[in-house]
Amino acid sequence: MAKQFQDKELLQKIILNIKQLRKSNNVTLETFYFDTGIHLARIEQGKTNITVSTLSKICSYFNISLSEFFKKIE
Numbered sequence: 001m002a003k004q005f006q007d008k009e010l011l012q013k014i015i016l017n018i019k020q021l022r023k024s025n026n027v028t029l030e031t032f033y034f035d036t037g038i039h040l041a042r043i044e045q046g047k048t049n050i051t052v053s054t055l056s057k058i059c060s061y062f063n064i065s066l067s068e069f070f071k072k073i074e
Contacts, residue, residue, distance in 0.1 A: 010073075015044055017069060017073055038057060
């Protein structure tokens with residue numbers, strides 16, 4: 001049960017970091033979808049789990065590396 005809590009906590013941190021990236025770049029959910037085809041709203045609402053490849057595409061869109069992204073979570 002503790003592992004499940006840790007996984008959920010990590011996912012929440014990832015979601016929060018994605019939201020902060022999007023908002024700090026003044027990108028709307030609609031614009032992000034039109035530019036990438038990724039339904040970021042579903043990810044930000046926690047309705048879908050995010051894959052590493054999707055996270056990589058998100059980071060690429062915001063011109064940040066995966067390692068930089070995860071450093072913000074630590």
